[in-house]
Amino acid sequence: MTHSDTFAVNASVSNTPSLTHSQYAALKVKDAICDCFRRKTGERPSVNVQSPDLGVHLFIRNNRATISIDVSGGSMHKRGYRTASVEAPMQETLAAAVIRLSGWDGERPLLDPMCGSGTLLCEAAMSYCRIPAGFLRKEWGFTRLPDFDSNRWKKVKTSAEAAMRPLPAGLISGSDLNRDAVRATRTNLNNLPGCKDRIRLSEKNVFDIPAVGNTAIVVNPPYGVRLGDRESAEKLMKEFGDFLKQRCTGCTAYIYAGDRQLLKKVGLKPEWKKELNNGGLEGILGKIDLYASPKPQPKNV
Ligand SMILES: C[S@@+](CC[C@H](N)C(=O)[O-])C[C@H]1O[C@@H](n2cnc3c(N)ncnc32)[C@H](O)[C@@H]1O
Structure with a gap:
């Protein structure tokens, strides 16, 4: 300098x-x-x-x-796709961690039935399409450093972009009962290359979804802190648990909740739980398998 x-x-x-x-x-x-x-x-x-x-x-x-x-030029969680949002959006890096921890690899469909601004859907799309986290970033701090090698940077970018692939239509879908949320999700997804109009979105109450089979359900229901009150958040969790039991056999649900007590209201035992913070707020991710047939028991040998 x-x-x-x-x-x-x-x-x-x-x-x-x-x-x-x-x-x-x-x-x-x-x-x-x-x-x-x-x-x-x-x-x-x-x-x-x-x-x-x-x-x-x-x-x-x-x-x-x-x-x-600062070699990145601002926080890396700002991917650049979120140009529209409704209340209580997840931090992009947290949504990326949820998708990574779910192990979703595109082998089966992915659904977020309470998608809000669509952060989980955008991160799932980025993960499947191998879109680098900084793809939309216009400026990087390291390009202004004295030892910046622009040819090497071009090579790194070219090889990362060559690995990208388009999203198969319908592999990812989302819904929310709030019309503005669906609109924001569409705007954000359209900012990602290869994703425009490839994700099914609808304005829908989750409880109006008739049945879901063999799908990764990734969801972040209202916390009861920032959106609505605690009582209604707990009631929604309980009803969502009933929905999972009755209409989602063969699926796996990954639920990101504000805290353990809220996650418990689902009434289903998680395979695992992981604590993950959301921009200073505590939170917990639980994986719940909804077996199509009774859970296989170990055989006596
Ligand atoms: C915490 S926000 C989700 C935020 C989202 N993960 C994001 O990053 O933008 C919860 C969402 O659940 C939606 N929601 C609440 N009750 C619902 C219901 N019964 N059916 C569908 N969506 C619902 C709300 O409209 C809100 O957008």
Whole structure:
């Protein structure tokens, strides 16, 4: 970086009683960088928060500071496809983790019957189509570093893009009872290459779905924290459990709930549970197998 380049400092401070304001901490690092340049060159670089030449990140936790250079150019969870949203969308990286943990590989259909802004559907599509997480990203921090090798970057991009494949129509589907949610989901999916009009979407109450067979059901029902109240969230979970039992034999459900107690309301024993946070909120993912025939028992040998 030279004095004619711009920079921005972004800070995150936690568990450090002597320093509670991250803005103040960021200001101190900014001043230090400017002072250093002024001492050496007599001039100081300018700050540009929107599009800096160099992003500097300050992370302070338990009285220990780490200063690093932002090579991605903003948080990687911002994939760029979510141009529309309704209330309580999942963080993209959490949705990606849910899809990864479900082990879904496109061998059978995938359905999200309470799709909201469609984050789980978008991440499932990205996973199947092998769309790199940063595919829609226009700017990367590392391209502004002095040792950036543009030919190598082109090669990396070309080989990742050559591995991409289109989504078979109907493999992924989603629904929500909120019309705006379905609209937002459609907008977001259409931002992904090879996905436009390939995902079946409908405005529907989950309980109006007649039957589902041999499908991975991936769902994030309302938490009862941000959307509606706790009582109605628990009631919905119980009814959703009945829906799974009665109409989804042969499927596997992956339910991301706000907490263990809410997940329990489904009334079905999960094969496994995994704790996963959603942008600061606690949450838990449970896998529930809905066997078509009684669960196979180990044979006596
Ligand atoms: C927590 S949000 C889902 C957020 C979504 N995973 C995302 O990332 O955008 C829960 C969604 O469930 C929908 N919903 C609630 N009750 C429903 C029902 N009975 N049938 C269908 N959708 C329902 C709500 O409209 C809301 O969009």
